[in-house]
Amino acid sequence: MPLTDETVVAVVGAGAMGVGIAQVAAQAGHEVHLVDAAEGAAAAAREKLAATLTRLVDKGKLTSDESAGILERVIIGPAADGDLRELPPVGLVIEAVVEKLAVKHEIFGTLDDEQDESTVLATNTSSLDIGAIAADLAHPERVIGLHFFNPPPLMKLVEVVRTTQSAPEILRDAQALMESWGKTPVLCTSTPGFIVNRVARPFYGESQRLLEAEVADAATLDFALRELGGFRMGPFELTDLIGQDVNFAVGNSVWHQTDRDPRYEPVAVQRELVEAGRLGRKTGHGYFEYAEGGQPVGVTPDEGRARELVGGPIETDPVARTIAMLVNEGVDLVRRGEATAEDVDTAMKLGTNYPKGPHEWLAEIGAATIVEQLRALDAAFPGGRYRVSPALEEQV
Ligand SMILES: NC(=O)c1ccc[n+]([C@@H]2O[C@H](COP(=O)([O-])OP(=O)(O)OC[C@H]3O[C@@H](n4cnc5c(N)ncnc54)[C@H](O)[C@@H]3O)[C@@H](O)[C@H]2O)c1
DSSP, X not given: OOOOTTOXXXXXXXXXXXXXXXHHHHHTTOOEEEEOSSTTHHHHHHHHHHHHHHHHHHTTSSOHHHHHHHHHHEEOOTTTTSOGGXXXXXXXXXXXXXXXXXXXXXXHHHHHHHXXXXXXXXXXXXXXOHHHHHTTOSOGGGEXXXXXXXXTTTOOEEEEEEOSSOOHHHHHHHHHHHHHTXXXXXXXXXXXXXXXXXXXXXHHHHHHHHHHTXXXXXXXXXXXXXXXXXXXXXXXXXXXXXXXXXXXXXHHHHHHHTTSOGGGOOOHHHHHHHHTTOOBGGGTBSSSEEOTTSOEESOOXXXXXXXXXXXXXXXXXXXXXXXXXXXXXXXXXXXXXXXXXXXXXXXXXXXXXXXXXXXXXXXXXXXXXXXXXXXXXXXXXXXXXXXXXXXXXXXX
16 A cells, blocks of 8 residues: 555654654644553653644644644554554554664564554664564565654654665655655665764764864864854764763764774763763753753853864864765765765755765865875874775775
């Protein structure tokens, strides 16, 4: 059964992501069954959604009729408290439960047994191998990733992820459906970190290494990336916002899943912050200290130092070093056949708000310069982190 505007959807897991995804689907006109294993959690999430919709009506973003229609389409049915055998037949399930392979695998096993073989089974996992979630199912061809970004109603990007077994027509349908939900889908394989969480690693790692080498402090490096590099936020203020534990876990997961590729090796400064419980804004301190209301205190960048570093030698230029590595990651992903260049650029601009995509930077800066910069970094810091992607070497 192809995915259409009429497709009935189930969202399993009514946490931060699940409730947002349910809102998006219901807003696009779908009937949505909301499910969560914690008793009463799905119903409570629907109440939370009602409050969100009321706020949107107050702000004039929705009419009260639209709001009522959305809420009416979010159904707390017999499966709401987690028993998926009670779920009526649906055309699409989007799973957004805790990030644990065993839990997801069991859910997909039940859905594979209980739902018609044409029902598309999607996971919102950020870091698990979707092939492993689909392993041993009778119909693994209907399993895909639909990786939404937080918060789903506001973030346009959805990574549509294929395993080696996903059916091409299901992937095509899923992309069309995401477009009809007002999203911008990009297609990629189930490679560690998919596109965004993979290509973004050096944005954090390069500055962390510069901090560790005492080239500049966190505020100065943030200033360089933000004010001189054109990024929306610096890596330290951004990871303080995301949570150092969350950002560290993503990096660590990519590192482990790539057999500890030195490109993704976590940096001690961040590990130490996590171990010390300095997780960022949510704990009141991370790289920076935060006042009660969440505003950072005492952040004073050394602007002169930042301007001296940017445009200087590549080893200590936070902007050029970061961009060279983002380009290297982006082209390497394309070389391995994980995604197209266009999708990589779209994903990075929409998923992380980067001012440009890696291939746009490449076109602007030129492969010869990027290769020269990476070779200089490799000479200064040997060990494989700065190895040049063959995709760049071929261009010089
Ligand atoms: N938070 C993010 O920024 C983000 C972004 C993209 C993807 N994701 C992914 O989305 C998924 C959910 O993340 P979240 O942040 O919404 O988590 P969350 O902790 O807010 O919610 C998870 C929910 O799943 C429920 N749950 C646990 N086991 C269940 C089961 N067996 N059946 C049904 N419900 C079950 C929990 O009760 C909880 O309500 C994870 O796979 C995560 O990696 C998260």
